[in-house]
Amino acid sequence: MxxxxxxxxxxxxxxxxxxxxxxxxxxxxxxxxxxxxxxxxxxxxxxxxxxxxxxxxxxxxxxxxxxxxxxxxxxxxxxxxxxxxxxxxxxxxxxxxxxxxxxxxxxxxxxxxxxxxAVFATGGIGGVHQGAENSFDISADLQELSQTAVTVIAAGAKAILDIPKTMEVLETLGVPVIAYGQDKIPAFWSRDAGLPAPLRMDTAAEIAGAHIMRGKLGLPGGQLVTNPIPVEAEIARETLAPIIARAAQDAADHGIAGKNVTPYLLQRIFELTEGRSLEANIALVLNNARLAAEIAQEMCKITK
CATH class of the missing domain: 3.40.1790.10 (Indigoidine synthase domain)
Structure with a gap:
């Protein structure tokens, strides 16, 4: 079959x-x-x-x-x-x-x-939602990273999430979190989540080599490569924080829950930023696609 x-x-x-x-x-x-x-x-x-x-x-x-x-x-x-x-x-x-x-x-x-x-480009991964200590709302993406051998290139976890808790869960699950070209973890629309990166790599070849070595060691799971959004497309964390807070409050006021939370918040943030969040989203996805292609090429060089 x-x-x-x-x-x-x-x-x-x-x-x-x-x-x-x-x-x-x-x-x-x-x-x-x-x-x-x-x-x-x-x-x-x-x-x-x-x-x-x-x-x-x-x-x-x-x-x-x-x-x-x-x-x-x-x-x-x-x-x-x-x-x-x-x-x-x-x-x-x-x-x-x-x-x-x-x-x-x-x-x-x-x-x-x-x-x-072995290589997958996306925008941002799911993670631990705000208030997860009560709702237990944690994306299946994190568990998948710990058991499926694919290197994922993203601009970090979506900024609407609890990023410190997301990082803690990834650490517990043994997922390598690699910041590309900087020492800070990016936060989707922003280049800096205010958290130090557990690992830093500056070339696609390094990332490809680490993926191959995990396979040789028999380690399950993949890698998360956090690739910061281009500078010209960034929305600063300080600008976003009150917008995200307002969108989250709106979601709570309307009783939005479960799988509906993320699409609602992204749409509300799009409205509150007058479309700027979507423009940033497109820029970061294209940026991740570029890096992913480079990493895939390097993996082919190693495995040939």
Whole structure:
């Protein structure tokens, strides 16, 4: 039984041993409206290609796990309504029922490892939500990083989360958290979360080498590479803090909970920043795609 279907371009790249970068699909179905979602998805894929790797956008379509989408599939997914948001818990159910679902960080990692893809570029990972000491709301992304051997390039945890607690959980789970090119952990839209980085690496080759060495040691799980948003696109932490606080209060006032919290907060912050948060989001995703392609190339050099 074939568990996934690669696109022709991804199948060719994997067979030839060329670098491939996995991409999630929730940014398409849950992150932006049509047609901007398609435009950004194409830009991210083009960025991966122009930096020497093949993009593999991952999604479940009518029960089939696709590792890499054709442009026609990408366009169709961008216009599909009622798409499920898949993580480890519900990915298999969606596939068995023949439904369509977009992959979160955790689900994308699972599919990438299944296909033999070691590098994944995203915007920001999930983590420990504010008030988790009462709600126990912690993203499955963190556990996935501890058990699935994929190096994830992100601009840190989403700024709406409790980043200190997120870092504590990652440390407990034994996940290497690497800051790229700086000594501080970035916070999604901001370059500095106010926390020192446990590890720092300044080149794609170093990151690739660490991933390969983890495999040789038999260590489970992957790596989290926190790549700071470009300076020109940054929204300072001091500017964001009161905006995030207001958005969180609005969510509480409206009884927003569970999986609905993150999309609500991101939309509210978009409104409160008059669209600036979305512009920053696009810039950081493209920046992460560039670095991911470089890391994928370096991994291919080591393993050939």
């Amino acid at each position: 074939t568990l996934y279907t690669p696109s022709p371009a991804v199948a060719e790249a994997l067979a030839a041993g060329r670098p491939v970068v996995a991409l999630e699909s929730t940014i398409i179905t849950h992150g932006m409206p049509w047609p901007q979602n398609l435009e950004v998805a194409r830009k991210v894929e083009d960025t991966v290609r122009s930096n020497g790797a093949e993009p593999a956008t991952i999604a479940v379509i009518d029960g089939t796990l696709h590792v890499g989408l054709t442009d026609a599939q990408l366009e169709a997914l961008a216009q599909t309504r009622g798409v499920a948001k898949l993580s480890r818990a519900d990915m298999a159910v969606c596939m068995s029922q023949g439904r369509t679902g977009a992959t979160t960080v955790a689900a994308t990692m699972i599919a990438a490892e299944l296909a033999g893809i």
